[in-house]
Amino acid sequence: MIKVSETENIVHQSQVETDSHGSKFxxxxxxxxxxxxxxxxLAQRLTGLLLIMYVFIHFGIIGTMLLDTFLGFETPGLLYNSITAAMGSSLVAGMGFPEVVESMLRFSYIIDAGLIAALVYHGYNGIRVVLFDLGIGIRKQKQIFWILLILGIISYILAMYLIMIVPEIVLAGE
Amino acid sequence: MSSTKETKTLTFKIKRFNPVVDDEPYWDTYELDCDDGTTVLIAIQELIAKQDGSIAMRYNCRAGVCGSCALLVNNKYMLACETLVLQLNKKVIKLEPLPSYPVIKDLVVDMSQFYEKLLAIDPYLKRDHSKDPETEILQIPEDFHIIEEATKCILCGACHSSCVSVWTDTNYLGPGALLKAFRFTNDTRDEDRRERLKRVTSEDGVYRCHTAFNCVEACPKELNPTEAIQTLKRQSAKQTLKFWSRS
Structure with missing residues (x-):
């Protein structure tokens, strides 16, 4: 192993964090x-962080259901209902969109669409990572990724159909 | 004899950096006539000989065996001696030193962190030599086939340089050292399997690998360190479970 002199070593130490390719980040x-x-x-990590953040928001909003009972309101679920109603309508109300587009653009739907995308990706790529830990398909990782991505897109379209189109059909029927 | 060789003038962009003098790395541009036999290494040698003697470059065998000339060529990890410049199909060829190692000068990096990790896994056969036969220790082809790919590693350090886990935890053994660990753990002549598996199961061992496959993308010899690490993970998990079920 080459030993570098002490003065050079100091320079090297400063270069460890930023080599000739910039900072670590x-x-x-x-x-x-x-x-x-x-x-x-990278996407697996980012979606994982998003899902953790969502879980805490979810706890907070669902927690308001119990809060009503604790505070002794006469109508249980008042706080929860008003929060979800606000999320569902306030953002795009009165912006002049046609009714169907407006209902599609509702704030909660956008959050749900993003959430399901993160969830589907994290789940399907999770299967891929578990396969690697079992020693399956390590040399076919790219093909496995594309297959699972196609399955994920199909699942996503199905989920979007269920949360966006089906309620509209049901509401129109009523 | 008339030469029918096709020659092309290519532009070489080399990332220059001397940490003793310069504050920031900078790019130098050179032009060179190349034919279909010119490798990146030959091109750099000609640049040093004819245009700029101050370029620093490390090479040794010129045949893809020693692993001392690994570079980033157009953002891809390659051995300079094995890469033909005309086959890159680019007019501008960008040459950079390996990332995440401290630069000594220009294209030469200080790889001691990689060698430290390599020494930490004891890269040699360990066995009770008193029972050895007089001749060499033989191995059947089936046993060698398990470790055949791992023995082809030439220690160029490209995988260690590309690994995301190495960037965040400099103590992590890294794909290069763990490929060697796999090679000796699964060598049927080795008698230190238990200790070797225990060593790679430490905090900075195999479980730091997040299967990002950067090492597989980087390896100029097209080896698969990720598969070796995943195998070590399963073997060490099995050994740990055996230990707990026994006690």
Whole structure:
């Protein structure tokens, strides 16, 4: 092993954090010699963080159901109902969209659409990672990714149909 | 004899950096006539000889065996000696040193962190030599086939440089060292399997691998360190479970 002199060593130490390719953080997003594996892993982390954040928001909003009972309101669920009603209508109300488009654009629907996208991706890529831990398909990781991505898109379209189109049909029937 | 070789003038952009003098890395641009036999290494040698003697470059065998000339060529990990410039199909060829190692000068990096990790896994056969036969220790082809791919590693350090887990935890053994660990753990002549598996199960061992497959993308010899690490994970998990079920 080459021993560098002490003065040079000090320079090297300052270069460990920023080599000639910039800081550690920048390096994560610099596109050199990257494949599907890297990007799928990054997306897995980001969707994982999003889902954790969502779980806490979810706890908070669902928790308001219990809060009513604690505070002794006469109509249980008043707080929860008003929050969901506000989320559902206030954002795009009165912006002049046709009725169907307006109902599609409702705030809660946009959140749900994003949430389901994150969930579907995290779930399907999770299957891929579990397969690797079982020692299956490590050399076919790219093909497995594309197959699961297609399955994920199909699942996503199905979920969107169920939460966006089906309620409209039911409401129109009433 | 008339030469029918096709020659093209290509532009070489080389990332220059001398940490003792420069504050920031900078790019130098050179032009060179290349034919279909010119490798990146030959091109750099010609640049050093004819245009700029101050470019620093490390090479040794010129045949893809020693692993000392690994570079980022157009953002891809490659061995300079094995890469033909005309086959890259680019007019501008960008040359950078391996990322995440401290730069000594220009294209030469300090790889001691990689060698430290390599030494930490004891990269040699461990066995009771008193029972050894007089001749060499033989191995049947089926046993060698398990570790055949891992023995082809030339220690160029590209995988260690590309690994996201190495960037965040510099103590992580890294794909290169763990590929070697796999090679010796699964060598039927080795008698230190238990200890080897225990060593790679530590906090900075196999479980730092998040299967991002950067090492597979990087390896100029097209080896698969991720598969070796995943195998080590399963083997060490099995050994730990055996230990707990026994006590």
């Amino acid at each position: 920048y390096r994560w997003f610099k596109p050199f010699s990257r494949g599907i594996g890297m990007y799928s892993w």
